[in-house]
Amino acid sequence: MSGRRRRGEELEQAILRAAAEELRESGYAGMTMDRVAARAGTNKNAIYRRWPHRAALGIAAYRHLSDAALPNPDTGSLRGDALEMLRQINATWSSPHGAVLRDLLAAAADEPELLTLMRERSGADSMDRVWLGMLERAAARGEAPAAAVHHRVATTPVMVLRAEYAVRGNPSVPDQVLVEIVDEVFLPLVRGRG
Structure with missing residues (x-):
């Protein structure tokens, strides 16, 4: 320098x-x-x-770190986009980057303000925008009803994946579980909004 x-x-x-x-x-x-x-x-x-x-x-x-690593797949189908997004998130969360997040969460037990800050500044808005954009593209292609472009619908796959880590303690979520999240939770939720 x-x-x-x-x-x-x-x-x-x-x-x-x-x-x-x-x-x-x-x-x-x-x-x-x-x-x-x-x-x-x-x-x-x-x-x-x-x-x-x-x-x-x-x-x-x-x-x-999170903003630099944020994926935004565009495979041409909602199922493909959602599955690729979950695969990339899973790879990130089970990587050294994910270890940083787990370390911060563990430290929050001793520093309550850390958990508050994580909630306030988690970068979830960026992630939500990617999922909402995915739903908007699917609606424009006629693959999803316009009513499916909704915050709660968009955040569901990541919340379910997060639960796999938090509740089940998985260091990495098997691909079959990611497929189930998309095929059995996310896509039925999207279709049901019509």
Whole structure:
């Protein structure tokens, strides 16, 4: 890095990248403001001006990772899109990226504000927009009724997949379960909205 001082968005992105790398390498428990500052080539004050505490930075870094990894398949069919989306989400959640999420969730037991921040800033809006876009494309193709383009319909597949991880404790969900989520839950729900 030259002696040029970074500001604004450029500095913020450098801090988020550094925090994301710390999360991946050390987990939330090992991520400190000092380590993030050193990795980003800045000082802690620059971090604290943007994120008032470690939990806020941890969630922002996780969202940075999530937004970069957000899939948006367009296979030409609703079933194909939904199945590909669930497969990509499953691959992400069972990867080191998913380990970061599980680490944050585990830390939330000791830091309740972490869970609150996760709910508020989870990036779910981005994921919801992708699923709603998928439903809109299906409605435009005549594959789904217009009434199916609804937030609750769009969020159902991911909620069911999340339950497989949370309730059943699966480190990765078998492909047959993903097919069942699409064929036995999501598509009947979509068709029933007509």
